[in-house]
Amino acid sequence: MADYITDAAVQSVCVLCRRHGVAAADFANSAAQLFAQSTALTYQGAAKTTGTPWQFTKTARRQAEGIVDSYMAAPPAVLENITPEIFGNRLWRMLQTEHETWPQGDLRVVLASWGYPVETLFNQNTLDLTTRQYIREKYRHICQYCGRYGNSVDHMDPVSHSGNNNIANLTLACAECNQLKGDMPYADFMRIDQTTAPLKADLRRLEKTQKALKQHLLDLQGQLAALTHQAADPTAPGADALRQKIKENQDLVDQSRADSMKISQLRGRYVQSQWTVAQYREETRGW
C-alpha cells in the first residue's frame, strides 16, 4: 500500500496500471479507497469522479489520524468487536457528515457516540491472547449462541457480576450475540433466547447465502480486474457486461444483508422485552 501514497493522497490503484501509464482516475479500488477514507487521505481513483471531492480541514484530518492511531493500539476486545472494515466505514461516514462540527478526537468518546459499550470494551479484559485464541479454536469460530461465525470471547456469567475468568466460564460468541447478552446472567439469556431458535436458523441460512454470494462477487471482480489490466483499457470488450453482473450480484448481497438485519432486530427486540419482563417479575415477586 505504501507504494501508492505520496503526501496526503492515495494516488493510484496498482503498480501494473502505472507501468502501463493508465490514469488512476479510471479505476476503482475498494481497498485503497477504504484505506484512504479511514485515514482521511485523498483517493484519486474512480470513486472521486462520481462523488464529492474529499476535502477536510487540517484539524479534522489530524483528529481522524489520531483516532485511527488509537484504534490500532486499542485493547483486543475493541478490535474483535469493531473490525477494521466496520471502523473505517463508520469513521468515513462521520467525517463526511460531521467533519465541520466534529468536536473530539478521543477514540472512547467516538465509539460511545456510535453506540458501543465502551466500559465493557476497554475494561474487564484481563484475558490474555493465548486464552482468547484457545477459546476461538475450541469452538472453531462458531458462536455458541446462534451458530454463525463468532470471534468474541464471552464470559457466560458476566465478569461484572462474578469476576470469573476461568476457562469454564468462557465461551465464544458473535459480535451480535455478545452485545445482545450484555450483562444478562447466562441462565436468563439462554432461557429467553431459546424461543428465537427459528429466527437464528434463518440468520444461519442467510449467512451461508451471503458467503456464497460474496465469493461469487470476488470472482467476478477478479475477472474484471484481469480483463482490464491485461488490456490496459477499462473499456475492454466484455468489461461492461462484467460490471453489470457485479452490480446485480452486489444488489443481492445488499438485499440479503438487509434481510439479516431485520431478523436480527426482531430477535434483539424480543430478547430485550422478555428480559425487561423477567426483571419486573423479580422486583414485584411476593407483592
Ligand SMILES: [Zn+2]
Ligand atoms: Zn451469535
